[in-house]
Amino acid sequence: MATVTLTKLTKRYGNIGIVHGIDLDIADREFIALVGPSGCGKSTTLRMIAGLEEISAGSIEIGGRVVNDLPPRSRNISMVFQSYALYPHMTVRENLGFSLKIAGAAKEDMDRRVAEASAILGLDTLLDRRPSQLSGGQRQRVAMGRAIVRDPDVFLFDEPLSNLDAKLRTQMRTEIKKLHAKVQSTVIYVTHDQVEAMTLADRIVIMRDGHIEQVGTPDEVFRQPATRFVAGFIGSPPMNLHEATIDDGQMVFASGEKLPLPAQFKTNVATGDKVVFGLRPDDIYPTGHGISSGGAADVHQIELPITVTEPLGNETLVFVEFNGTDWVSRMLNPRPLRPGERVAMSLDMSQAHLFATETGKTLRS
């Protein structure tokens, strides 16, 4: 069990910067997800923590000990790779016990710990098989088992579920969560899938181009995105974002359409300011079919034409045309709607977000 502290952590390949001096404090037993699009530096950061990648500047502390130049084996970490990286010439038992064998553990101790890990992950019946005889989900479990056996200070996961099909991914996600509850270790989990990050993590670190955009609990990054990027990245379907200019308490969009300025931003902007207006699909809905129907504080009504509907059973995603593009809205208790039909939409402006166009930063005070 250990804390992890990254200070001004930097990675450069020649002149090309990959990670630009990030700072992060991870508490003991915390589950942290590093999330971001491809090439944002999240995997590189994880590999630097693992010791598989040299750091160009800054420092990494694990459990209060600076590990900058220590080899991976001296950091007491374990890692689950995206590719699983099971040793194909060894059985599941040998795979699980490999780290103990290298450490020179006694036979009984090794057997006991392998048995414990395989019991946790339900691998008992597979111990004598080789990786090639296992399914994707089983391989994934062996990879996790190999990590558990070491009883490390920190677990590192590098997109562990991205090779699994959708159903298995959901199942393994739950298993990882249960596993964390059982072993109570610090976990750093890299993923490009924001749903994984939201469901698993205590805190989410959103990265972009080698910088940290925001660190916060799933609720914080969802409800109070610090930047336009975070707003667009977290949430599914993504937040609707439109550029507008402030004009006398109103937002004027490129198409000439206007919306009233959300009350909570009135003092933060002035006429002439360029802003990005954001509203989640949950906060736009055909009137009477929303999450916050009736109880919302600041609802604006507008009539908009429907372009497409996507029924999902208990709800329907309704695409309406606004400002020349499609707005996604979420309709609860759906009723049949036809494309082309104009419907009264409710916009819950109390949930709206505004970002400065230039910096992308939130204008929330």
Added chain:
Amino acid sequence: MDENSSARLKRRLLGVVYRIGLFLAMLTICLPGLWIVISSLRPAVEIMAKPPVWIPQEISFDAYVAMFSGIGKGGIPVIEYFRNSLIISVTSTVIAVAIGMAGGYAFARYRFRGKSSVFLSLMLTRTVPGIALSLPLFFLYVRLGIIDTHFGLILAYVALNVPFTIWLIDGFFRQVPKDLAEAAQIDGCTRWQAFWQVEFPLAGPGIASAAIFAFLTCWNEFALASQLTRSVSAKTLPVGLLDYTAEFTIDWRGMCALAVVMIIPALTLTYVVQKHLVGGLTSGAVKG
């Protein structure tokens, strides 16, 4: 006849044609070897007969007996030649594979300046025919005093084999996912341990095949060996074949018998090792 039965008939006919084709191909490949074995067992008259005698009239092991009967009784120092061949081939194979492993690993895993040009120049050395080097090597070896020694021939064979073993082993290390060595390092291995515990066993079949190729090259090599060795203490089996040529005659039967003696160990080794060349050993390592 309906469509299905004619399709079935066609498939069967094609099967027969394939088998005949395969048989002819195998015959072409195996016939010279078989001819050598037969020729070693029959009298010289039959070997030289025109038209050829396909089925030997009488079989005798005289040539084999004579081979081991010692000098003056039609024998040649076959034990010495065999020993020389074995020492030279095994030693140079071990060295070439060791260098090949180090080189192949470096080419497969590391990025360094001039990597592709170094690799290309290694391969280019293969374009030079060995015989073209024999005369310069001869003079060089005479000057260095290593002519007609095991060491001299081992040196030449290592140089001959290293580019090939590097190229082959490089390919096999490339097939071993990099993640495995990294996983091993996280599991507590040093770089060196990760190599021996994980990467080496997985590239093992490839390394074994590189070793077979290197061994066979040395075992069968004639051109360089005939130039660089002359005495019983260094001559290899292929060079020993020349002992059956006299000024006016060639003892074809004896030569064939020695050829059979040469083939047997090479064939046995290949057979033993190829059983261990299990392909696809890395399957299951990564992804699903």
